[in-house]
Amino acid sequence: MADTVIEARGLTKVYGTHRAVDAIDFSIRRGEIFGLLGPNGAGKTTTILMMLGLTETSGGSVDVLGFDPVRQPLEVKRRVGYLPDAVGFYDHLTARENLRYTARLLAIPRRDAEKRIADAMESVQLADVLDRRVATFSRGMRQRLGIAEIVMKKAEVAILDEPTSGLDPHSTFELLEMIRGLKRAGVAVLLSSHLLDRVQSVCDRVALFNEGRIALMGTVVELANQVLGAGHPILVEATGADIAGTLRGIEGVQSVVPEGPQGAEGGAWRVVADRDVRATVAHRIVTTGGALTRLADLQPSLEEVYTRYFEEARRAA
Amino acid sequence: MGTSTTFVAHPPRRRFAPPQDEVLQLRGDMRREDSSVTRRQGSPFTGLGPVFMKELADHLSSVRMMVLTLFVLAFGAFPVASSLQTLRTVVDPNSFLFLRIFTLEPEQVGISFIAALNFIIPLMGIGLGFDSVNSEFNRRTLSRVLSQPIYRDALLLGKFLAGLATFAVALVALWLIVFGAGLLLLGVPPRGVEVARGLGFLVVAIAYGGVWLAIAMLFSVIFRSTATSALCALGLWLFFFLLWPQLASAIVSGVAPSEIRSLEEYAAVQDIAMALMRLSPGTLFSEAVLGLLSPETRTLGPMLPAQMRGAIMGAPLPFDQSLLLIWPQITGLIAGMIVVFAAAYVVFQREEVRA
Incomplete structure (x- = not known):
């Protein structure tokens, strides 16, 4: 070239x-x-x-x-x-x-x-x-x-x-x-x-x-897809009955993982979907009687890619 | 495999196969090209001028240079002043009056000017060179400078030549001061041959300084710490001045036969002793200077009766004969300078640039 x-x-x-x-x-x-x-x-x-x-x-x-x-x-x-x-x-x-x-x-x-x-x-x-x-x-x-x-x-x-x-x-x-x-x-x-x-x-x-x-x-986005997996990650913080179950029931959601040190008790989840599902998530949580406190789009950060990659490399070694 | 069967099936095609010697020729060409792959392009002297000018400017404007000059003046002024005092009052039978300023050992001082120089010149060389390369490492300027279009050759040679030029400037100034003082206080102009011998002395002194500059630069390439390299260079200087004469005579007495029976045996022992002593650059310098500034010197080793035949004791040798006498010493000094510089060069080429 x-x-x-x-x-x-x-x-x-x-x-x-x-x-x-x-x-x-x-x-x-x-x-x-x-x-x-x-x-x-x-x-x-x-x-x-x-x-x-x-x-x-x-x-x-x-x-x-x-x-x-x-x-x-x-x-x-x-x-x-x-x-x-x-x-x-x-x-x-x-x-x-x-x-x-x-x-x-x-x-x-x-x-x-x-x-x-x-x-x-x-x-x-x-x-x-x-x-x-x-x-x-x-x-x-x-x-x-x-x-x-x-x-x-x-x-x-x-x-x-x-x-x-x-x-x-x-x-x-x-x-x-x-x-x-x-x-x-x-x-x-x-x-x-x-x-x-x-x-x-x-x-x-x-x-x-x-x-x-x-x-x-x-590119940073390519790396994020490679290391963190493809998809659209969002962060959900909510309280209510079986939030995780509600989230999993939404169409397009691939994974729901508790976020933070307290795990499922912390009331925060990392959701990865194949598209932007924020609107649906907000709607579902509110209609099931939950209280939504935070809903954030997670930009893939290089720091995350880096940390995740070296964690995996260490685990593999 | 497929092609070789084709060849067998069509024998006429073999004509196109190149003759054996042509194949060899071709291989030879390829080999020649291979060797050129590893050869770097561009002159090793690219950038030598700027490096030289910058280092020279740094040296000439540095406080260290002033300290060294003061040092030389302090050490040199006393013997020179005393010599001039003696030469003014006592009628010296020697016709080389100006050269006597350098070589006379005044009673009050007990050290001649050249003996003082023999001691001081290494110190100047070390002072100019001990931090030339490692300070660039420590200031983290080396990788930046080497990322400009120059080879390491130019950097090292530029630094060496700048150090040598600085040293030469200081020495020439000193030499002129001594001659000027002689002119003023003795009231007679120097003869042509005295000036010539004096200039010869300058060349020898610069070569001697060059040896120590190269030694100091070698240490500055080897050690990252400037203090360590200064310490090593000074250690070597002290070793040659204090320890080496004793060590050399100890070696000689170990090697020499317990009983010396003939003149030949004695001469052989003396030869070994001289050879050992001449490993020290200081010995080469003092011998060369002796030949140049004391024209009556006929030999630097033991004088055999055969060499005395027909000689008039105390009669001066012509300049060219003196030069011939000390030629090995001059070559030795210059060769030593080049060898030590080459060693520094090799070490520097292998050094990693990263701090």
């Missing part, structure tokens, strides 16, 4: 006897945000380093913008922006001097570089601290400076490793907005994270890593 920017086939990394990344396949398209999710040590960072040619592959291949990171790392690195986990800058230099160093490494002509630096800093709202030493920057500002570096580089692909870890909610929100900005500029973004609800809000597609393998891959 012409608009595929990264394609990995059977990508493998072995440290001694430990298979850190085990024959993974995935592809990333131009202009999409792709999330690599998984617990720490699942192989996310190793995969990223292999894509950049910063660590050697033990097997398989990866193609980045038509280049092989093993053989042509310079070509890859010229076109790909990388924001490492907890990015560091030279503290004794100003933001401008740090970016200028990067610009020189990229062989950007000097006059061009100054303008690009100013524009990039503007785009991450750091224009006013351009000439301040990085030592005074907060963590959120450093991450934004890292994004500015990618913007200045005019990268076609941005690889962000745990971009939001250690940030306060406001900084996280701002950073995610900037990541969306990259997408709007036509940049393919690959980001790794274990902060799921944040990732869910920006990612077009995600891959769930587990012990060096991609366990699941697709």
